[in-house]
Amino acid sequence: MPDTGATVKATRRGKPRENLAGWGFIAPFGILFILFMLVPVLWGIYLSFTNQSLTGAGGELIGFSNYAEALADPDMWRSMLNTVWFTVLSTVPLVVIALALALLVNTGLPGQWLWRLSFFMPYLLASTVVSLIWVWLYNPQLGLFNTVLGWFGVDPITWLQDPDLAMLSVVITTVWWTIGFNFLLYLAALQNIPDSQYEAASLDGAGRWRSLFSITIPQLGSTTVMVVILQLLASLKVFDQIYQMTGGGPAGTTRSAIQYIFETGFTGFRFGYSSAISYIFFVLIIVVSVIQFRITARRSA
């Protein structure tokens, strides 16, 4: 339709009514967002400037002293570093191995459904179930891993009790548990690459490896960006499996940031202090996201 003054006028006149309808449509989401997201976020910021206790005591404004205390709290820094370390350790295999599995399954192995099912199935389990299974597998006395290692004369390994090994053990469990999701994303992306590209490449004399590096991996670029972002966010939020497998031990080597927030607020009763730590953690996540955004933006530019 040609842009005439009449239509512009009509639009202007109709605007309030259309706006109303628009607000109506977003209201269900908007109200929930304000009630359960915005209000708690603002309330949390307010709490972080008070000495509010879980028991209802306190509540006076105490300025920035919670933040000052948190920044000088070695346990807080340690829990943040543990979380970052977990994220680094888990993200790499969760992306690389997921891609490798997807490529293997996509080569046309027989029994496709079986492979997909076996790689994806652990993802469907609840974290409590996964933790319970793996705590038994890792059990130094009766666990499957040490029993098998014992056949080869290896001394029992304290998987979850050795400060140097505990985080790695949790990462192994996490990779086993959650890799199915990334695997499916990659598999779907692989199946979207047109066969004609591979046919053209083979006519030009490209071998399998050449096709992999010149067609497959570049075509998966946007999927990789998405997988990495989702994975980083998921790993930074780690809590359940660590809490259940090690409780944050040994000697605090696996205590995550979320667990420290939980401990200071819910079992340590200090809501104000706990809120301050959660906003410091929030800033950390933003920093990681910005770095991630910079890297991917440069790559796609």
Place this chain on the structure above:
Amino acid sequence: MTRSRQPGGGPSFSRRRMLAGTAAVFGGALLTPTLAGCSTSAASGITSLSYWHLLSGGDGITMATLVADVEKKLGNVSVDQTVLAWGAPYYTKLAMASAGGRAPDIAIMHASRVTGWAPGGLLDPWDLDLLAEFDVTEETFKPRIWEKGFTDGKLYSVALDSHPFIMFYNTDVADEAGVLRSDGTLIETTTPDEFIDMALEMQAVTGQHGLSWGYLNDGAQLWRLFYTLYKQHGADMVLETGKPAEYDKDAALESLEFMTKLVDGTVAATNSDINNGIAEFAGGRSGMLFSGVWELRTLQDADIAFDASTIPTLYGTPAVYADSHTFVLPHQSKPDETKRRAAYEFMSTLLKGSIDWAGAGHIPAYLPVVNDPAYDDLIPQAHYANAADLINYDPPAWFTGSGSDFQNYFLDSIQGVMLGERSPEAGLASFISRINTLLSKPNPVTA
């Protein structure tokens, strides 16, 4: 920490129980306004009480039976039980319910946690005169247990039991090892070396270990043994907000060193959690087990001949670590007088019938029950009843007690010592520094 065997049995954290607990909390919250109106309705004459506790597994079943018995006896009281998962899930929810002023009418807590709660106004004190009306008085409890109920001169908790950390022993193994006396009890050991010798005699019989115990990822088990040995030195630990911890360093180090000697791979396993320990003892592959009285039922189901006693006094002063399940009145902004009275009546009737609670291994706190000849027939319960005179609760502070983070801090610092990765000095120093940090901050319960 999360898989520790606890009084109450079973793992402390399960999704289903959490969900059930959450549902009960929300359900309870939604129902309260309507129920409050009709709970004491003249038409039925029945007072309904809400009752929260953290007893699951076998203890939970026993408690449900006791509650049903009380309801039958009283006739005019009906009790709604809400069972929440042991530890943090229970204590955070109870604290929030009390802080909101709409708490249950009566609840169970650990005696060691009351110290941290009472000054913050989370609990209402019991009325001594009203208690006396229902035959609950100072004379009906052992002094240590009764006194533990007081904070700032007011009685905040009335104990149902005491559940000490004790020693089970396999009588067949002990007999074969020649360490059993003619009366069926173990030979007396009064020094650490004597105890280790006795354990080695038993190890020679079982071929595996002399003693079963477990501490991996389990601050509670680690702390219970440590505190038993520490208190046997006659030493004290004072934790007061605003001051560094007062403790006896030599006693603490000596206890830790002895514990590392036990987990040498011969006397006891080096890398063992308490589930391994119980399985080992129940399978006849060791002569002794250090654990809580709440394991009694599990061991009775195992096919072994065993008895139990308090842990031998190795450092001169008889002492055992213990805690108590106690009844408390969570703070209500507007308590209903009829319900309050019903809560007293419910609690005292339950105490009087607590002989069945002894079946689960716990030592009933209400003396008329323990003094009844029926209790002497309970074996091995009667053999460790003396523990009620020797018990030591966690050093009082707002952050200590069963299911608190305190025991996890101990685990964080001491597990490495047990595994031989760090010295007892380093482990103890790291624990004390952690505790001193907490003590240097204001108490958030009374803030």
